[in-house]
Amino acid sequence: MNPIQMVDLKSQYQKYKSEIDAAIAEVLETTTYINGPAVKLFQEKLEKYLSVNHVIPCANGTDALQIALMALGLKPGDEVILPAFTYVATAEVAALLGLTVVMTDVDPDTFNITAAHIEAAITDKTKAIVPVHLFGQCCDMEPILAIAKKHNLFVIEDNAQAIGADYSFSDGRKVKSGAMGTVGCTSFYPSKNLGAYGDGGAMYCNDEQLAAELRMIANHGQKRRYYHDMVGVNSRLDSIQAALLEVKLRHLDEFSTARHQAAVFYDRALSGIDGVKIPARQQNSTHVFHQYTLQVPADKRDALQEFLKEKGIPTMIYYPLPLNQQDAFMNCSRLASALPVTEQLCKSVVSLPMHSELDEEQLGYICGAVKAFFG
Ligand SMILES: *Cc1c(COP(=O)(O)O)cnc(C)c1O
Numbered sequence: 001m002n003p004i005q006m007v008d009l010k011s012q013y014q015k016y017k018s019e020i021d022a023a024i025a026e027v028l029e030t031t032t033y034i035n036g037p038a039v040k041l042f043q044e045k046l047e048k049y050l051s052v053n054h055v056i057p058c059a060n061g062t063d064a065l066q067i068a069l070m071a072l073g074l075k076p077g078d079e080v081i082l083p084a085f086t087y088v089a090t091a092e093v094a095a096l097l098g099l100t101v102v103m104t105d106v107d108p109d110t111f112n113i114t115a116a117h118i119e120a121a122i123t124d125k126t127k128a129i130v131p132v133h134l135f136g137q138c139c140d141m142e143p144i145l146a147i148a149k150k151h152n153l154f155v156i157e158d159n160a161q162a163i164g165a166d167y168s169f170s171d172g173r174k175v176k177s178g179a180m181g182t183v184g185c186t187s188f189y190p191s192k193n194l195g196a197y198g199d200g201g202a203m204y205c206n207d208e209q210l211a212a213e214l215r216m217i218a219n220h221g222q223k224r225r226y227y228h229d230m231v232g233v234n235s236r237l238d239s240i241q242a243a244l245l246e247v248k249l250r251h252l253d254e255f256s257t258a259r260h261q262a263a264v265f266y267d268r269a270l271s272g273i274d275g276v277k278i279p280a281r282q283q284n285s286t287h288v289f290h291q292y293t294l295q296v297p298a299d300k301r302d303a304l305q306e307f308l309k310e311k312g313i314p315t316m317i318y319y320p321l322p323l324n325q326q327d328a329f330m331n332c333s334r335l336a337s338a339l340p341v342t343e344q345l346c347k348s349v350v351s352l353p354m355h356s357e358l359d360e361e362q363l364g365y366i367c368g369a370v371k372a373f374f375g
Contacts (some may be wrong), residue, residue: 054211088302121336155181
């Protein structure tokens with residue numbers, strides 16, 4: 001059996017090596033390292049894949065979120081609603097811009113923020129909401145978009161973990177995750193579902209004026225070279241990353257299918273174990289399984305991790321400490337309410353190995369070990 005890893009980037013590379021090497025070699029040959037044709041090509045392919053009018057590549061997912069907040073003209077003191085059960089980047093960029101981070105609880109089954117959480121957190125200072133499509137499936141966006149419309153709020157989708165997922169609206173429309181709100185933000189960090197071999201990110205939207213603003217901010221606040229309309233940042237996706245991402249994008253749906261198959265294997269093997277809760281599916285969304293996350297009794301979690309580690313099975317805790325308990329946010333955030341679900345999840349979640357290259361032998365071994373622990 002091949003060694004089990006949380007994410008197996010090497011086997012995936014070996015599978016597509018000739019395509020990827022050729023794409024990288026072309027950038028090296030043409031020496032167009034920054035803003036070369038590879039970036040434009042990837043941008044166009046991603047626009048097509050997501051069915052959006054505009055993709056603006058940038059340096060990483062955190063920058064994407066920051067530039068989105070900057071482009072929407074939010075001012076210090078404005079409130080941004082987001083879930084406390086997420087990666088730090090979501091809240092960090094809002095705090096950096098002097099915005100007030102308003103943290104909500106999440107749904108105990110899907111781990112996602114819901115319309116009800118958002119509605120309860122709205123004040124007359126609220127300007128934006130950041131639904132995070134956590135672990136690979138969309139938040140229930142139809143009611144979230146309705147609330148945003150009613151209260152005139154921007155919707156910034158943090159789509160770092162769910163690229164490729166589809167959300168179905170009640171009228172039958174299917175829309176890609178990240179393409180439903182005002183602006184979608186994603187990350188191409190190597191372990192993400194569409195991962196580069198370094199850092200990368202992108203923003204996407206349908207509005208032409210907003211796209212121009214996002215592009216300008218990411219490029220030092222200039223539309224014309226050396227003429228700066230506003231204070232921006234330097235945030236670029238480099239051509240080598242774009243070239244290999246374009247190759248990987250062709251295979252993204254295959255990766256999602258492989259991840260889904262691994263998840264179905266886990267579901268079958270691990271459902272019905274006393275005390276173990278397998279991840280629930282969000283109604284109306286497909287799941288691209290950035291993570292496969294179990295909930296287990298809090299007092300057994302450390303022992304489970306240790307037991308699996310001894311058997312050569314890595315696991316991770318996403319996330320061990322809720323954002324509301326992080327020192328960084330003590331003075332720039334407020335809680336919409338108590339966060340019992342988030343606090344409980346941080347004590348009880350454990351993510352199993354999940355990537356596109358897991359085989360049945362590995363999956364069987366992992367499930368056997370989890371069952372042995374609880375049996
Ligand atoms: C990875 C991630 C980010 C940040 O992406 P980087 O490319 O690492 O900056 C933001 N939000 C979520 C939910 C993430 O998982």
